[in-house]
Every structure is written in structure tokens, then in C-alpha cells.
Amino acid sequence: MPATSRSTKSHRKNPGSQSALRHLNQQRLIECLLSGPSTQAELARQTGLSTATVSNIVKIMQDAGLVSTEPITSSGRRALNVRLNSNGAVAVGIDFGRRHLRVVLASLGYHIIVEETVTLPLGHHAEQGISAAVSLLDKLLVESGVDRSAVVGAGAGIAGPIDRRSGTVAQGAILPEWVGIQILERLEEALNLPVYVDNDANLGALSEVTWGPHSGISNLMFLKIGSGIGAGLIINGAPYYGAVGITGEIGHATIHEYGAICRCGNRGCLETMASTTTMIELLGKGSGLHLEPEDIVRNALARDSATLRVVDDAGLAVGRALGNVANLINPEVIVVGGPLASLGDILLDPIRRGLVRHAVPVIGETTHLAMSSLGARAEALGAAALVFQHAGIKQS
Structure with missing residues (x-):
């Protein structure tokens, strides 16, 4: 399994009412229909439910718009085929x-x-x-x-x-x-x-290779810049997890050997130079103002000189770290996400300069750098895609 997971079927509580039992049986039918249409007789065999029970539940699901049915001939006999609608799961x-x-x-x-x-x-x-x-x-x-x-x-x-x-x-x-x-x-x-x-x-x-515009990309890196900085990797068409699942910790790559102490215990990590927390600390010094990431975005778009300088410095540091990663894995696309995604080229330009400067020339020239089009919802959409991935459902 590519993600930490475990089915809960074995330890769910027993239903305590007829309504709960019906819902549980309906869920069993949905799980069977995820692999494709089935006749009511096939559903009864797969679930162990009686044909009458299956028929009643299918009628309820059809009335709710969860499934559609059509008469067919199966093994020379008339049967009712059941298909899960797009909103049925x-x-x-x-x-x-x-x-x-x-x-x-x-x-x-x-x-x-x-x-x-x-x-x-x-x-x-x-x-x-x-x-x-x-x-x-x-x-x-x-x-x-x-x-x-x-x-x-x-x-x-x-x-x-x-x-x-x-x-x-x-x-x-x-x-x-x-x-x-x-x-x-x-x-x-x-x-x-x-x-x-x-x-x-x-x-x-x-999310980028399922919901976003990069479906079909086999080698992609997603970089999230927020309170922390982390990366997700798609390598040869599959998520990459390493030996124990702890990969993409680019926020703890050393950028400045004698830099500030990082929360991880090392010095000069990328997070100490380019996280939104660091940007807020730098911009809030002496002002007494409590800033949020959206304030960075708003002030940068308004061309505030101090904000632009802080974003530019952060972008160059990020680009330097990305150059080292790109030299190692040669991604086709690097997508930048997180709360600063709406900055667009204000953040992408310094990242690109840092990437080109520190990557092998051919890698710097051929690696496509883009902002996430999914914005702040990227991680939640990826979580939903993970469910469908485990259910064996492809994007339609």
C-alpha cells in the first residue's frame, strides 16, 4: 500500500438498529459496485445477502439517485443490472x-x-x-x-x-x-x-497528477511552502516513500552552514530562511504587527519593497535547494503550492533563478516550474484521490 492504511471492516461496531443494518448493507453493495456493474443475483452472491434484501436496498439506492438499473439477459435468464452513478460513491x-x-x-x-x-x-x-x-x-x-x-x-x-x-x-x-x-x-x-x-x-x-493539469506526468515534485517546507515526489508514475516513509524533507536541507538554529536541531536549514514563519518574523521586526501568510501575499502584490525583498531572498534559497534535488531525480515538473501560491511569478521568478544557477544546465533548462492551480485545497483533494486510488478507481 502506498499510504498508511488499514481497513476498518473487521472492527466496526455491530449495528444497533434496522436503519444502521440497512446502511451497513448498502455500504457493502457500494463496495462491490466500485469494481463495475453487477446483477442483483451477483451482488447477493458477493455479499451473502438474500436476493430480497439486495432488491430492496437497490430500490432505495435507485430512488436516492445512487445507482441506475437496466434489464439484461444473464446466462439465458432475465436479470437486473445495477450500476453505481457518479455520485454513488x-x-x-x-x-x-x-x-x-x-x-x-x-x-x-x-x-x-x-x-x-x-x-x-x-x-x-x-x-x-x-x-x-x-x-x-x-x-x-x-x-x-x-x-x-x-x-x-x-x-x-x-x-x-x-x-x-x-x-x-x-x-x-x-x-x-x-x-x-x-x-x-x-x-x-x-x-x-x-x-x-x-x-x-x-x-x-x-492531487497534481489527478485533479490538476499535470495528469500523465510520471516524474513530478510538489513543494509546499508554509510554516514548514516539504516535498512530495511522484517518480516513474508512483508516489515515492523511501525506506520508512520519511521523504521530501527538503525544508531541512542545509543552505547556510552557520545560519540560524532550526527546530530540527541543525543550523541553516531551508525552513530557517524561506518558511512563511521566517518571512513573518523578518517583516514583523520593529513593527509590532502580527502578520499572517495572506498579509505577505497582499503586501507583495501591492509591491511593498520590504515584502518583495523577503520573498525574493526566500525564493532564491528555495531554488538553490531545488537545484540539488533536480540534479538527483531530474523531475519533469516542479509544482509550488501552499499559502503563497497566489503570488505567482513574484515567488516563481527567484525560485527559477536559484534553480537554474544550482542545477546542471540541461536540467535547469528542461525542468518546468509552475504554481499549483489547486491553491490551498490541494492537500485535501489529494486525500480524497488517495481514497479512490485504494478503491481502484481511475479518474474519469
């Missing part, structure tokens, strides 16, 4: 940030049904974030009219590395209060859904 994408939570519901056809972002307190603990995700998901299901039984699973992105041996959030996360948490186990328990967990930058990369 829904994936949940969850993005846990340092100060935000974003939840998106996406349909089988890779269409966004509904999404919402809420603010989380700085320094929040895992239980707070998970509880907020449960509440927001319940709210969105009600608002969109999506039956919970139509939900195939939930993908979740965490702002930090995940040790795939233990399934825990590892040291170095932007969410230090989450370190050591068995995130997969806790989310499955809270959401009562199949859950798939990955690093947010990895999900950003996945």
Missing part, C-alpha cells in the same frame, strides 16, 4: 494544518460536492483536530444530503512526516503536539470509516 479528504482544518467531499467522477475550512488554535492537540474533523464531516454530510453509507473512505493529510513502520507522526512535524500519535487508529475509531493517511506534501503531489 463519495470520498472524504481531510487536511490537518497547523492552524486550519479543511474537509472536502468528492464524488466518483472527481467532482467536489462540498468543502469547508475552519480555523484551529495554534498548538492544538491531535484529539482537538480529530474531534473538529468529525464534527465538520457530519455537518457537510447533512448540508450536501450525502448518505453516510455512500462514503467509501476518508483520506487525511498531516503536516509532518509519518513513520510507516509504526503509523505514528514522527519528529519534525509542524504539529509537534501530534508526534507519537497513532493517527490512523484514532481517525478510524473516530470516523468509523476506512482511513488512509499520508504526509500533506505527498498528497499535494498526488
